[in-house]
Amino acid sequence: MKKMLILASLAAIMAIGSPIAEAETTRETTPFADVTGHWAEKDIQKLYIAEVIGGSEEFRPDEQITRAELLTLFVKAKKLQAGTPGSSPFADVHSDDWLSPYAQTAYRLGIIDGEWSEGKLYLHPDKPVQREEMVSMLIRAMGDSGKVNQFPWTSTMQTLQSYPDGGSVEKAYQRPFAFALQNRIVNPYQDGKLQPDHRITRAEAATYVAMHLLKQDDAQHAATGLTFSKKLTVQTTAFTYPEDKAEALSYLELPLRVGIVAVDPEVIPLGSHLYIEGYGYAVAADIGSAVKQDRVDLFFGSRVEALQHGIKDGVTVYILN
Incomplete structure (x- = not known):
């Protein structure tokens, strides 16, 4: 097994980034003056009604979307909770920036990897997305x-x-x-x-998100607000990798980090997004000879943390997608 921002403009944040207070009580129509008659109008409206995007005077549909804007769209469309404020895995995303919680969640779920340079991980959030x-x-x-x-x-x-x-x-x-x-x-x-x-435009991104990521009404809802498709009770164990994590890859060739977990693919399909009680968001990106049936092996950033976790029984796992 292989083990491996200048920030977006204020207008971009208003339309895709951090949540803003909404004055209206209904979202039947979009407030964007520049999407009327646009080919992506209906999909942009779907995202607005679903509260994936916020309100502003313009959406700027034909402008290029940035990496920060795109990952935020993905996290919001899947109705995922943003990460913990004050923590950022990326050297170029400050911990108190609006993007940090979204980047953290996207990183844990394997939606983004970032790029290693001189021992630091960078997101390059303002980079246009090809x-x-x-x-x-x-x-x-x-x-x-x-x-x-x-x-x-x-x-x-x-x-x-x-x-x-x-x-x-x-x-x-x-x-x-x-x-x-x-x-x-x-x-x-x-x-x-x-x-x-x-370079993908904001309109193109909105269309892909509306078609493929908006959560379905038949999903189940946990008391915590999580939207999930299946709930399991498992035993969790722990592993770590002491060497250069920039080179350490999981079975799905995602760089090892907190959030990468090993599963039995016959029980939890590889690639699945998970929420694990006491651990948080994770992606089923690895396998192991001892990881069978109802066992899930959790990656930790240090040996001390892995030992502290040990073996836990009766842990609830939500399969999110």
């Missing part, structure tokens, strides 16, 4: 990274080669992109090309 990165983030946010891991490389190559620019998709994004094409999560543009380096 289409191939958006597809990868979307697949992870949907909880389908386990399915991508099982997607054959031969099928990946065959799928991408059928498009004029399929060969330009970066290797790290090839399987997610091919999987998304095969499952009609994304489609080629009107010119028949994939345009993997195309």
